[in-house]
Amino acid sequence: MTDPQFNDLVHSPVRLRICALLRPANELEFATIRDTLRISDAHLSKNLKLLSDAGIVQLRKDPRTSNTRMRTWAALTTEGTTVVDGHLAALAQIAEGSF
Amino acid sequence: MASNVDPRDARRALSGLDTDRARLAAKVVTPRWYHPVYASILAGLVLSQALPPFYGLTVVIVGLIGLIALRIAYDRRYGISFTKVTGRRTRTLMFSVIGVLVAGMIASRVIVATGASLWWVLVPAAIAFVTALVLGPRYDDALRREIVAR
Numbered sequence: 001m002t003d004p005q006f007n008d009l010v011h012s013p014v015r016l017r018i019c020a021l022l023r024p025a026n027e028l029e030f031a032t033i034r035d036t037l038r039i040s041d042a043h044l045s046k047n048l049k050l051l052s053d054a055g056i057v058q059l060r061k062d063p064r065t066s067n068t069r070m071r072t073w074a075a076l077t078t079e080g081t082t083v084v085d086g087h088l089a090a091l092a093q094i095a096e097g098s099f
Numbered sequence: 100m101a102s103n104v105d106p107r108d109a110r111r112a113l114s115g116l117d118t119d120r121a122r123l124a125a126k127v128v129t130p131r132w133y134h135p136v137y138a139s140i141l142a143g144l145v146l147s148q149a150l151p152p153f154y155g156l157t158v159v160i161v162g163l164i165g166l167i168a169l170r171i172a173y174d175r176r177y178g179i180s181f182t183k184v185t186g187r188r189t190r191t192l193m194f195s196v197i198g199v200l201v202a203g204m205i206a207s208r209v210i211v212a213t214g215a216s217l218w219w220v221l222v223p224a225a226i227a228f229v230t231a232l233v234l235g236p237r238y239d240d241a242l243r244r245e246i247v248a249r
Contacts, residue, residue, distance in 0.1 A: 029178030094109040
């Protein structure tokens with residue numbers, strides 16, 4: 001059971017949605033996240049960078065082959081998983097009115 | 100900061116996450132060719148145990164490379180990687196397939212060791228094939244439910 005720990009960086013609506021989406025997956029491709037959350041490339045890119053700089057998300061680029069574009073994959077880091085679980089637990093407590 | 104968040108906003112935020120997860124789960128759709136190819140590789144691994152050592156080892160190596168290639172092809176095609184098991188149902192299904200594969204490989208070895216007709220090896224291979232073919236779609240369905248439930 002994760003201790004509830006509110007995180008200001010994760011709490012931004014888009015970043016929270018990105019983190020929650022990555023939580024059950026090993027990795028998700030940039031376009032999959034963008035299409036699922038229905039947000040723009042720029043918006044997603046900016047927020048992924050913030051999460052990556054904070055060590056919550058790890059970004060990986062597929063090597064480009066001759067006729068394909070380079071793909072970016074995102075995954076929660078081990079530390080990021082703890083942070084996100086803690087934040088979701090804190091949100092759940094707030095939602096219940098007990099934080 | 101935490102005390103500034105209204106419980107209604109927190110409930111709304113959490114509810115929005117459920118919608119996103121449901122949308123992601125809907126994308127976890129395995130193509131029609133995936134399970135037959137996967138089942139064929141498993142059947143090949145069972146059959147490999149009845150072959151002479153060199154050929155058997157070759158089939159095992161090719162089969163393992165095939166399983167990895169299949170996984171990578173799926174991930175790249177759909178932009179989703181879900182190799183980690185998320186819940187009890189998917190874990191049960193995965194271990195069931197592994198169990199049938201291992202049992203099938205052992206059965207093949209036993210058939211060869213007892214000197215029975217090698218045609219009998221087709222029985223455990225067929226069981227492994229059918230098991231993977233039947234449980235594969237069930238695994239996908241369980242995975243979708245577990246993604247939504249998380």
